[in-house]
Amino acid sequence: MSPEPAIVVSDVSKTFRIYRDKNRSLKATVLTGHRARYEEFWALKDVSLEIPQGKTFGLLGDNGSGKSTLLKCIARILVPNKGQITHRGRLAAMLEVGSGFHPELSGRENVYLNGAILGMSKAEIDRKFDSIVDFSGVEAFIDQPVKNYSSGMYVRLGFSVSIHVEPDILLVDEVLSVGDMAFQEKCAEKFVELRRSGRTVVVVSHAIEQMRTFCDEAVWLEKGQIAGLGKAADVITRYADQAHFVQQDNQPADEPAETVDEVSDTNDDRGRHGSREVTITKVELLNAQGEDVREVRTGDAVRLRMRYRCTKPVESPVFGFTFEHDSGFLVWGHNNEYPEQLMPTLVPGEGSIDMVIPALLLRPGVFRLGAGISSDRAVHVIDHLPRALTFAVTTGTPVETVGVVVMNSRFDNPVVGPL
């Protein structure tokens, strides 16, 4: 007889409220007493599954499909609107990068803080401290405030603390995609070791080929509902086939204009315009792993890519990218209209160009990426997509208080005392 499952998820639904009146000022709301209008959004809908004890279980699905929401419900950080989740044994979760970490405290202090949050006593942390730091590989920085850590360093330390809890159940969200190759291998080895000692691991990752190597079973979520459940190899193959199919479907060879994220010629309101000797066929926002993503963190290295198809030669083409804030104002833009940045003449055929941003200095929020091709020092517009795709920036480093941008600011020379 197989042992009782480690986690049972029964008929779980979770909704979020999406507020429509986001531009109403607080003052207007207070003065008129109107409640903001909202819509219910189903992040999870009627999800039921059992996660067997001692197995490594994968959660896969596109961005926004509900994977992190499900993990948070299992970890009891979120409460489902409907349904129940039970688990057996000690549970530790490594959810978002830096969750449970305080940016101003040192790595050492955060190990104690995070360890305590995860249920370890001070004596237990004292005993395991060296091993935690050793596994994380950040010993040289352990007495630095973690706000100065890279997202990879955050994850290494956070992951190291959570495995040292020696939990019966470990939940991990996206650790593999942030760490470098060496750390990813270390994590994969750890998963195997945990499984060998009968622990249950639930892991979310977009690195699906790696998941194939260490997951026993998996669920594939699509818009908050189960699209596949069972042996990891089967579910991953079906998910990968479907993702591939969608990609092909989005890029029919004779219809390049339709391939840009939700943009078509008939959507005038989205502001596409230009003479079209060259057509932008795709705009991508790539993370450090080269994946086309819709969520990045403050401080991440990103690469903007524009793919195009050219039908007539264009001399001195000018390529540009812009970031527009959700509220509509233009935050940033850059192109190569200056003579010292000349590009070679475009010839008929297909091509692409990248813009590299070493560190994205935007605060958390929603932004739109625009892309354009022009000529004549940007006077003649060939194809301009002001809103090619929408993306979210989430908390990374540096953490600064309000606004749209971060400036790597710091306080200096405080003068304390009577004037």
Ligand SMILES: Nc1ncnc2c1ncn2[C@@H]1O[C@H](COP(=O)(O)OP(=O)(O)OP(=O)(O)O)[C@@H](O)[C@H]1O
């Ligand atoms: N606190 C929240 N308030 C409102 N909406 C939310 C909240 N948290 C998540 N959502 C929404 O719920 C949906 C599922 O989000 P979730 O983070 O679970 O996706 P995910 O599968 O983890 O995606 P990713 O691969 O990008 O990490 C998304 O549409 C997201 O915008």
Ligand SMILES: [Mg+2]
């Ligand atoms: Mg997620």
